[in-house]
Amino acid sequence: MPKPDLRELPDTQGQTTPAEPSSSSARRPAKSARSGKPARHPDSLKGTILKVVLLGLVDAFAVYVLMMLFLSQSWAALAVSSVVVLAINWIYLRKGGLPAKYLAPGVLFLLVFQVLVVVFSGYIAFTNYGDGHNSTKDDAISAIQLTAQKRVPDSPAYKASVLTKDNGFYLLFTDPNGKAQLGSSEDPLAEAPNAGKDSTGKANALPGYQTLKFQEIVANQQEILKIAVPVSDDPADGTLRTADGSTAYQFKPALSYDATTDTFTDTGTGIEYRDNGKGAFADAKGETLATGWKIDVGMDNFVRAFTDPSLRGPLVGVILWTFTFSIASVALTFVMGLFLAMTFNREDLRGKKAYRILMILPYAFPAFLSGLVWSGILNPEFGWLNQTLLGGANIGWLTDPVLAKVSVLVVNVWLGFPYMFLVCTGALQSLPSEIDEAARMDGASAWRVFRSIKLPLLLVSVAPLLISSFAFNFNNFNVIYMLTGGGPRFADTDRDIGSTDILITLVYKVAFGQGTGRDYGLASALAIIIFIIVATISAISFKQTKALEDVN
Numbered sequence: 001m002p003k004p005d006l007r008e009l010p011d012t013q014g015q016t017t018p019a020e021p022s023s024s025s026a027r028r029p030a031k032s033a034r035s036g037k038p039a040r041h042p043d044s045l046k047g048t049i050l051k052v053v054l055l056g057l058v059d060a061f062a063v064y065v066l067m068m069l070f071l072s073q074s075w076a077a078l079a080v081s082s083v084v085v086l087a088i089n090w091i092y093l094r095k096g097g098l099p100a101k102y103l104a105p106g107v108l109f110l111l112v113f114q115v116l117v118v119v120f121s122g123y124i125a126f127t128n129y130g131d132g133h134n135s136t137k138d139d140a141i142s143a144i145q146l147t148a149q150k151r152v153p154d155s156p157a158y159k160a161s162v163l164t165k166d167n168g169f170y171l172l173f174t175d176p177n178g179k180a181q182l183g184s185s186e187d188p189l190a191e192a193p194n195a196g197k198d199s200t201g202k203a204n205a206l207p208g209y210q211t212l213k214f215q216e217i218v219a220n221q222q223e224i225l226k227i228a229v230p231v232s233d234d235p236a237d238g239t240l241r242t243a244d245g246s247t248a249y250q251f252k253p254a255l256s257y258d259a260t261t262d263t264f265t266d267t268g269t270g271i272e273y274r275d276n277g278k279g280a281f282a283d284a285k286g287e288t289l290a291t292g293w294k295i296d297v298g299m300d301n302f303v304r305a306f307t308d309p310s311l312r313g314p315l316v317g318v319i320l321w322t323f324t325f326s327i328a329s330v331a332l333t334f335v336m337g338l339f340l341a342m343t344f345n346r347e348d349l350r351g352k353k354a355y356r357i358l359m360i361l362p363y364a365f366p367a368f369l370s371g372l373v374w375s376g377i378l379n380p381e382f383g384w385l386n387q388t389l390l391g392g393a394n395i396g397w398l399t400d401p402v403l404a405k406v407s408v409l410v411v412n413v414w415l416g417f418p419y420m421f422l423v424c425t426g427a428l429q430s431l432p433s434e435i436d437e438a439a440r441m442d443g444a445s446a447w448r449v450f451r452s453i454k455l456p457l458l459l460v461s462v463a464p465l466l467i468s469s470f471a472f473n474f475n476n477f478n479v480i481y482m483l484t485g486g487g488p489r490f491a492d493t494d495r496d497i498g499s500t501d502i503l504i505t506l507v508y509k510v511a512f513g514q515g516t517g518r519d520y521g522l523a524s525a526l527a528i529i530i531f532i533i534v535a536t537i538s539a540i541s542f543k544q545t546k547a548l549e550d551v552n
Contacts, residue, residue, distance in 0.1 A: 128521050134294060135293055146235055158248040162242075169227055171183060171184065179191065180192040264281050311497075329476070336420070356421075363418030416469070419469070427457075507527050510523040510526065
């Protein structure tokens with residue numbers, strides 16, 4: 001059967017339409033079906049110029065950061081940063097890959113501000129990082145030599161003048177031979193041949209520096225007393241210090257370091273301090289020098305969290321109260337929020353919009369400010385509750401262990417019920433009204449409708465939010481710290497731990513030296529324990545909520 005000729009087909013107006021476009025028409029730009037205008041390429045000229053300018057600014061900042069990392073010899077950070085910069089340029093300079101261009105900033109910030117922080121905290125948990133253990137062993141040796149110093153007997157007196165430059169303080173010395181020398185706590189002693197001298201031969205001026213007068217020395221006395229000018233780059237040579245801003249004396253370390261035996265020896269008593277393998281120098285009795293260095297300690301921080309006598313007992317109480325506080329907060333806020341949501345969801349209620357606005361006001365007020373306000377209201381001595389409502393009673397709302405816990409829960413319910421009110425209001429309004437009407441026609445009571453129909457349907461959407469609310473209250477730092485500061489304090493520990501402390505406030509106090517000095521390693525270990533607890537409970541809870549998926 002012969003094939004029909006399809007090269008030309010007649011159109012409705014009697015004109016012919018070519019079956020295949022010609023080469024000239026194939027090269028024409030595509031036109032929009034509606035406007036007839038040529039389609040714009042995603043990488044337009046203006047977009048390309050803007051992209052190059054923004055990328056140039058980012059690269060300029062990146063080059064500065066890379067230079068600083070190179071100068072500080074942070075090779076690992078330099079390598080990672082270089083790879084990230086190259087990846088960003090490759091993503092935004094190549095054609096296509098539109099999803100990657102949108103996702104790159106978010107992924108980068110996630111890695112820097114979340115993943116990196118978690119990984120670093122996990123690393124710190126296996127070290128002794130904290131006060132006295134925050135650098136290398138070489139830095140610790142230098143610090144010991146600089147801090148453990150005493151005046152050299154019969155050392156010559158140096159005439160001193162106090163100078164300032166760029167908000168920093170310097171000491172200009174004149175030694176017994178009349179030679180002028182300049183130095184600061186960061187800069188070792190160096191000759192100052194251009195120094196100006198007074199009639200007695202004391203150097204008192206230097207070009208580029210301002211000499212302090214007596215009144216200015218008195219005003220900055222604390223800063224000037226802290227100045228210890230190293231005699232040389234070797235800490236063993238000692239420092240020059242002044243007590244009055246006019247005369248200085250030489251000080252040398254009271255502990256001499258022997259690099260061959262890696263020991264410190266007290267020049268006065270002869271006691272030797274050796275590396276005890278725990279990041280510190282210790283004598284035969286176990287007494288350690290104040291300055292140590294950071295080392296890996298394995299699981300010691302986790303073991304210490306449950307074996308340290310000053311922490312073990314309070315930690316058990318803190319864990320129990322943390323669970324009580326979290327569960328009670330979620331339950332009370334949910335019950336109160338659901339009750340108010342059902343109350344103000346009635347169709348025949350007048351002014352319910354105004355009522356709903358009033359209900360969410362506590363949620364709109366910052367939590368830490370609310371904690372401070374409630375702290376003043378509940379103050380036992382001059383608080384509004386005791387002085388006004390209770391006629392001057394002296395009730396320890398924040399000082400009694402039981403009342404303090406009750407106060408914390410009440411305030412947290414006040415701050416949390418508006419969130420549950422909003423969630424439950426939205427969930428109630430999403431339920432079909434036909435279900436309620438059908439149940440009532442079947443003779444079900446209001447309580448039966450709520451218990452058997454509305455509540456299961458509500459939990460389908462609300463249950464995940466209850467789990468997230470539990471995780472939030474488990475780490476609810478603001479309300480505890482601003483209201484009670486974790487108090488009242490336990491009497492059976494030397495640490496600043498109290499009856500209303502939860503795990504996150506305990507971690508804060510351990511990390512930032514509330515009572516016993518900063519211990520970042522132990523605090524990071526406790527933070528990991530918190531993560532394991534919350535993650536385990538959340539995983540179990542989400543698994544249990546799968547049963548609600550069968551509710552239609």
